[in-house]
Amino acid sequence: MFAKKSKTISSWGAVFAWAFLAGLLALVAIQLNSAQRGVLTRGEPAPEFTLTTFEGEVIGPENLVGKVVLVNFWASWCKPCEQEAAALQSAWELYEPRGDVLFVGVDYADTQNEALAYLKRFAITYPNGPDLGIRIYYAFRARGVPETFIINKLGEVAFVKIGPFESLDEITMAIDRLLEP
Amino acid sequence: MKSLAVSLLLVLMLGIFVASAAAQEGGPTPHPDEVNAIARNLYCPVCANVPLDVCGTAACAQWRQQIADLLTQGYTEQQIYDYFVQQYGPSVLATPPASGFNWLIYLLPPAVVLLGALFLSRGLLNWKCKPAKRQLAHKKSAKDKYAQHLEDELRARR
Amino acid sequence: MVADLGFFALLTVFLLALYGCAAAAIGIWRRQPAWIGSARMATLLSFPLLTISALALIFSLINLDFNLEYVASVTSRSMPLYLRATALWGGQAGSLLFWSWLLSAFASAVMLRDWRRDRDLQPWVIIVCMVTLGFFLSLILFFENPFLRLWQGVTGTVWTALWQPAGAQPYAPIDGNGLNPLLRHPGMVVHPPLLYLGFVSFVIPFAFAIAALVTGRSDDRWIRLTRRWTLVAWLFLSLGNLVGSRWAYDVLGWGGYWGWDPVEIAAFMPWLTGTAFLHSVMIQEKRGLFKHWNMLLIILTYDLVIFGTFLTRSGVLSSVHAFAQSAIGPLFFLFIASTLIVSLFLLSRRWQQLKSETRMTSLLSREALFLLNNFLFVSILVICFLGVIFPLASEILTGQKVTVGPVYYETATGPLWAALLLLMGVAPLSAWRASTARTLGRAIWKPLLISLAVVLLLLATGMRNPGAILGLWLSAFVFLVTLYEFWRGAKARSSNRGENIVAAFWLLVVRNRRRYGGYIIHLGVVLIAIGVIGIEFFQLETQGSLAVGERLELGGYSMEYVSLAEFQTADGRLVDRAVVNLYKDDQFLRQLYPRRDFYFESQQPMNIPGLYSTIESDVYLRLVDWEPVSAQSATFKVYLNPLVNWVWMGGIVFMVGTLVAAWPERETVEMAAPARFRGRPAEARG
8 A cells, every 4th residue: 555655645755744643643642541541540559749848848758658648639719628628637636646647738729828828727737738830739630629649558549539528537437447457 | 496307207207117118018019910911921720721810710819919929029020930830830831931842832833834835935936937738728617708708807907 | 201212313313324334335336326325315314313312302401301411410490491402512412412413414415416417426425424423423322422311229329321220210300500601601502503513514525525535536526516515614613713702702701802722723723724725626626726735625624623523522621612521532533533544545545646737827826826825824724733732742742731822823823814914915816827927016006005005094193013004004905905806897897798887796796706705705804804903912901909989091991980789690690790880081981790700500700791892992891809798899900902893893794705605696697608507506716
């Protein structure tokens, strides 16, 4: 087939045109594929991230090793986030003494003044920091706020919550399951 | 004389007060038009393809306030863009930052147009220079004849 | 019950589409016209059946049959009747059904024409139409079925299924989710259908092009057969885009009508190739040149249509236009890729046969200028395509998300638009085949001189912006040239035939619809260009917080804040509506009511501006913010959009022109045409 074509069109032009077309299609295919993947799902390894908290403390992968980590994406302009803020803080107070559970609040696309006011309003004490350049959010392939990912001690995503937690129980049930063995 | 001293003192005190207030605030509150002029070149980080100056959500109002705050603190326009990029990534800029791979978007359009123009002019000149191999008789339908007639009339009339 | 009927009709059409393809193929293979006749019947039958299906869905929407998942997701009790009916295209599944319905209508209409001269093309036209229809129907049947029902199991869980699952009871929510607030606007009643009509009708010329490629007919028969289809498709596409712009202007509160959103561009790209195609087919008809090029353009147009549909529905791009995330993306992608590859392969096989019949003889001839026109349109297309695709490339290759905003498109395409305007002025004065600088110069100098007077006038009024002066000069030039063409033609006719000038003018247009319809379209484009120049170069804006009684000034107008009221509406909105007195030079004009609607269901705000519209400018007032409760002060943003109404006026002229060009010619041609030319579409030269 191609031999025939090289007779009809100048062969380099044809090769170039088809290669260009293939490249374009590949580009769209890759993008489509990533658009189709959706949020991180259970069992996938959690992406590594480094977060500098509002207090200036740095939380990196080394701080998360061997711990159950709850990563909560929120923003001060997000109304549904307020529904779960108190429950998250209560849960943190429950687990903080154990030492093997860590809560990390990732403040997505927010302004600092309003974010700090929000933390103060809900008296949140677990580490929170801005997601600079919105990198962590994209690494988790999150699709909105609030979204919460719980990572087990092996560093795998073990629980995904899209939208706010309904109650304290919902949080503790998800975490306790990962602590028992 | 005494009243002059008092008023001088008052002016001085007022001056100090204003100066200290300005030092705290960093500068006068910017006019909304100044804020919008900058917001226009930024995109809302969380909505799809909406410039910040016309975005109606609560989040966008916060970002516009942020621009106003930064202006008050004496940030220049470029520093504000840089701040937004650092906070929310380069997709907040209305056009990609001119660096690295992004140069392509600035170079490709003129390159494509120039290349196309080159190609076209070469093709046209070739075409014109070579004598036609087989100049088919001009295709004529009845209406073409009429149109040709009209064209001739027009030409005759200049 | 009604929904079941709709579903079965849908399923039948899908089977018919498969059968139609197979029957047409067998007919070609065995050379048996009976099979092709049968395929034709299948095509004809698809329309009434899909009509039943679409009507069944519309019936369910109007009657709020919330048992249907689709109905529950796009309607609610508070929605007025017309919005319930138009919710047919308010969601993914329904709009796919609507798309298919239109396609079946067009395919059936095409089957009703007289095929005696084109027997060889017919089966291939059927195959292309039915493959496209079958593809869309398969999306509906297997992924986005609007007739799925909601069922509730004993445990209370609700799921969707077509048939009653064991132990489940039908379930219907008390109320539906309602239509996306952005779509609750009368503009939404017309914008999507117009756009879809434009999209879908391009399938027909494409089908003929493919048929010509496969059968190896290298003449321009396929172009002549589909010329009016193309014009009508192009008209709908143009109107769809224009109405969409108007809707954005009225509803989105940007102060403008075109935001260079990727999805806007996706609808704009087939328009660009379609416009190039409309011009370049004339060269093939007149001179037998550029046959490859026309094929390529129609293939591109078809695939850009599908690509545009794909972009909005696949989640590849995020946009105000995007439908909810959906699983149909990969299928769409495969369809685009395969149709593109197959058509281009067919084209490359026929490359030799499609050589031009003649050669270009003059660089200033009409055909050379049309070629330049095509070059400019395709350049604009490439720039737009780059802008859409670049963020994807950047994200994949560098991991960096970037935005390509209006500045890019405006700076990159601006000079090209200006060049197109210039061409629009020059090309009508040049002749086919041979045109020299001398003949062209003779025709051009009068309008050119008068248009330069316009420049002087602009300079005298104090305009100094070089871009705006250039644009307005070109607009004036094109306008004058076009009027000059009408005048020249009418005068020639009147002196040659002794008709009075009015009659000569009328007959000139009526007897040369394609040519003069085209010129009317050019006039419309000039008006649109003037409007665009006005808003691009001279838009003013300001923002300010006003206490009650205070005023905001802009460009001679002043806006006085009177009051603000907050209330809830029955359809689930919280409305904050300001009352503002508008003055010009201290003369009270009228009250404006900019408002913000907040939709509880979707948590979405919408800013509806207050508009004061005149021929010279629009005052566009937007409510930005206000003091809660007391409403003692409020913040407004006001735009002064000069000449923006010219865009809409231009749109109307444009539509009239296209209708003139596409109007079927009924009367016999005056110059004793042979009988076989009667009843064929207008073929006067353009």
